[in-house]
Amino acid sequence: MPRQPSARAGAVLGVLTALTYVFLYAPILVLVALSFNSGRLSGSWEGATIAWYVKAASNPAILAALRNSLLVGAAAALVATVAATAAALALHRHRFRRQGLLEGLLTIPTVAPEIVLAASLLLLFAALGLRLGFTTVILAHVAFTVSYAFVVVRARIAGFDHVLEEAAMDLGAGPLRTFLMVTLPAIFPAVLAAALLVFALSIDDYVVTSFVAGVGASTLPLQIYSMVKSGISPEINAVSTLLLIATALLLLAAFLIEQGRSLRTAALPAALGLGLLGAPFGLAGGPAPANRALNLYIWSSYIAPETIAKFEVRHGVKVNVDLYDSNEALLAKLQAGNAGYDLVCPSDYTVEILRVQKLLHLLDHSALPHLGNLDSAFLDRPFDPGNAHSVPYFWGTSGIAYDRKRVHEPPLSWGALFDPRYRGRILMLDDAREAIGAALKWRGHSQNTQDPSLLAAARADLLRQKPLVRTYNSTNFEDVLLSGDVWLAQAWNGQIAKAMEQDPDIGYALPREGSTLFIDSLVIPADAHNVELAHAFIDFTLEAEIAAEICRTMRYSSPNRAAWALLPAELRANPAVFPPADAIARLELIRDLRETTVVYDRLWTEIKAE
Ligand code: N2P
DSSP states (O other): OOOOOOHHHHHHHHHHHHHHHHHHHHHHHHHHHHTTBSSSSTTSOOOBOOHHHHHHHTOHHHHHHHHHHHHHHHHHHHHHHHHHHHHHHHHHHSOOTTHHHHHHHHHGGGTSOHHHHHHHHHHHHHHHTOOSSHHHHHHHHHHHHHHHHHHHHHHHHHTOOHHHHHHHHHTTOOHHHHIIIIIHHHHHHHHHHHHHHHHHHHHTOOHHHHHHOOSSOOOHHHHHHHHHHTOOOHHHHHHHHHHHHHHHHHHHHHHHHHTTOOHHHHHHHHHHHHHHHHHHHHHHOOOOOOSSEEEEEEETTSOOHHHHHHHHHHHTOEEEEEEESOHHHHHHHHHHSOOOOSEEOOBHHHHHHHHHTTOBOOOOGGGOGGGGGBOGGGSSOTTSGGGSSOEEEEEEEEEEEEETTTOOSOOOSGGGGGOGGGTTOEEEOSOHHHHHHHHHHHTTOOTTOOOHHHHHHHHHHHHHHGGGEEEEOSSSHHHHHHTTSOSEEEEEHHHHHHHHHHOTTEEEEOOTTOEEEEEEEEBOBTTOSOHHHHHHHHHHHHSHHHHHHHHHHHOSBOOBHHHHTTSOHHHHHOTTTSOOHHHHHTEEEOOOOGGGHHHHHHHHHHHHHO
16 A cells, blocks of 8 residues: 655645745736736835726837737738648648658647747748748748647547548538538637637747847737836736736637537637737727838937927828847847848947948938038047948947945946945946956956957956846846946946936946947948938937937937037036046947957857856
């Protein structure tokens, strides 16, 4: 007789099981609860509301993304299910040589790493010269869901008896009639379950979609991620909750059908799930589609929605905005080709890389009448002689932001970021050139060095620094500082100048060893579609009023001399935004290092991976 487990062991197991459930579901419960919290900050409960749902439903970007998701999901469900059903029938009816191998090949993609699939699809589309957009997203979704659909339909068909088909044929039915009257009804539940499964998988896919979406085909998960990048808002909690419940209901319906429950039982969760996804359109009608659109890909925290809206109204167009947080991310998109952007905003050294690789459009200066508003200090720089390809948008610095409540003397040296006293309270930019640059500067070297021994020393410094670093973040580092999680942050100036408005204890120092000056410019990719509209947008940002608004709202430094007079005096006087001449003299542009770039990239990957 096996021994019964003791009551003690039973209790321990019970507790462990309960903990597992908490671990699995607590984050989701927090998300759902916060989506009904009337307070903006996640920290405290301030009463229940559905306001965030209403707000999300009236956000045109969310609605457009939801519409895209539904379209893609429906198209993928249709194509993948038809293809999978055909394959399942063929493999059931005929005995092929190497049957097992054939079936195996159809199911492997369910376990293949998604990121590999994403990268290979992107390569394939580039090789075929397909412009990234709706078609590529649908094709990619079919590619990653068809195996799942196959598994579902194949399992059901295995139990289906051929004899029924033969009987129908004997009684005179043709192949089509037999299929429609006998085969399809028998396997229909599986076909439906497969379609629901594909739809649910497609609706919440991020990885594959982010590789192949291009512009204008942003789906809901992409939209949620891009909203998170510009600060967590409770609207995101509402949209995520909606997505979560809808997919759960669809999967439940698929599961019920697969388990052999009646279609009627499964209809309720399926209808609820689809209804939830459609509901936001009922709440808000949806935006009017604009016939012309400008696709802008720009740094996060670089332009306010109000400014975009002004341009849209003035030109009667739609502007699609996508955000990035590193030059390397931007480069990767443009180098892959067919990204679909009309206007992007690289930093100095990246302008040079793109220019040399012939990825930029020549600018028509006659279409830029306000060019004369720019201060000459930012024009005709070696990264783009004569500004043939680029127009400065913002400039700024990298420095050390800090919390005066915790850090009592201003961090005047990069050494502060390597100081063990601040263990766990340091944030570094998640940026190869900036982070390695800080380590090099600290030791008195140029951030553009190609000397292997200096780079090896920087690597060692950054590895030693790693245990002190709370997080690497180039997105919302100012929020992390404001939250009190870190006390010192390597930072770009504008977002810190904004944080200072919220908390006067935030300071910003430019280390005495010198640091980065950046000049970020608008450029038109060589494969842009709306070149004329892109010029119109560049010139719009050059108007004194608009340039002043952009600087006032985002607080990065304006290269627009005509705008300076329109800025509030305290902003002009803020050294974090407009540093004094002696500080500027210690700044250095990051330069393109050609072959050595791979050394920096490798170094950075190693540091992050260790
Ligand atoms: C914007 C970051 C500033 C860009 N989020 C630095 N080149």
